[in-house]
Amino acid sequence: MSYLKPVVVASTMLVASLSAPTFASHMNYAAASQPSAATNLVLGVGRNSPVSDVSCFNWEKRIFVGGLLNVDAVYSERGWVGSDLTTFTSGAADFQVPPFESSSVHGSDIVVNNANLFIDAKVNNATTAHLGLVYAQRPGESGAPYSFEENSSTFADLDDWGANVPASARFSVDEAYVIFHDCASPFYFQAGKKFTSFSNYNPYPVTYSLTQLLAQTDEEVLEFGYNSNDGIHASIYAFNGPFSGRVTNADNLTSRISNYGVDFGYSAQYDNINYQLGAGYVKDIRDSSFLAHKIMNNVNLSPDPELEDGYNYTPSHAAGAYALHADMNNGPLMLAADYVAAVKTVFDTSYWGTDVDSRLWAYGLEAGYGFDSMGYASKASVGYQRSGNTSLLAMPRYRVLADYIVEVSKYAKVTLEYAHSRDHKASDIVAGSDSEEEEWWYQDATNNTSNTATLRIGVAI
16 A cells, blocks of 8 residues: 555665675674764664554554544432532442432532543454553543542632542553464453453443442452353453452561452353343442442541541451343343342441441342334333342332333444432331440431433444
């Protein structure tokens, strides 16, 4: 192609200039060849830079680039920052769990929920690599980071300036992994940063499901799996999480790869019914992204810096959990169910004078139907979600969802979603309490409802 000619010419000249000294030595010139200033510049500029040994020619046959873009316009009955203005600093911002305080006011926002760039490379017949970059923003978050100092006059009139600063959008590497898979074998090996295989979810939904809040984990993982043509999938993986990897009673504060999980799935067809079944187990659910943020940053669950003994409210033992998934579709009809539950207490509540069980659980049910709407492929669905023992996590007790999706053009969709959530009751927290001094935070369980409506415009790039 014509636009490659300058590249070829430049590459040829560079190779010739780098090879000149070698040719001179073989020709037995009387005087040694001196490198030119241009050659020295080329050798010096990229001396310590990482390089790829793969040829850049024909890159379009082995490198594939794609992406996703979702823009949301959101209205919420109660906004996104509670009356105490600690919603974001308590770790809820990444998943945007709206507060239920009676004093909160309605809010609305337009955000770039997620802008993803995917780069996939076929290294050879048995090796592929994937890189996923993301810009993510949730309602109520700033599109750019704030920059301020503790004594800034901007925050001088705030009682607690640190808690009044909204979270900001983030730009990060979502996934970066390599897969070794020989097409002649059903086995594969995967290494790198990825969303673990625990449970089933969409990493960038309009509203995070209650099961997803407990399960979603994005870590550096080593995974060995089996994926056959007969519908059977199984894998085992290991990673070092923010909680499971901590080594207690160690002066050097080291970390270890101590969390692992197993996953099994089966998909098949019976008559005109396609169905999938899945089950998984993870050693320590505290490493899920939402729980790790909440436990480490929420004052009700994390160590109090003012305590001399440095008391930690999280148990030292791992909290194992299992996940179940089932879905089926028969023509336009779709049904799905998910369940996630911890088998042990996730954090200790005794310090607060309550015996609330922290063996967290959640389930979700969804039914959808596809149809043609004014010439456009469409789908309408309804769902019901419920959680248990989550009263200290700012998670809804239950939620009802309804959405309507229209494919307005190829690779472009418009989604309208409505979500009705209800908070826990105060009795869910004060059960077993024998202390009145801590009752101020029992009011966090309001039994109030919160409603949100979202219009999403999404395209696959």
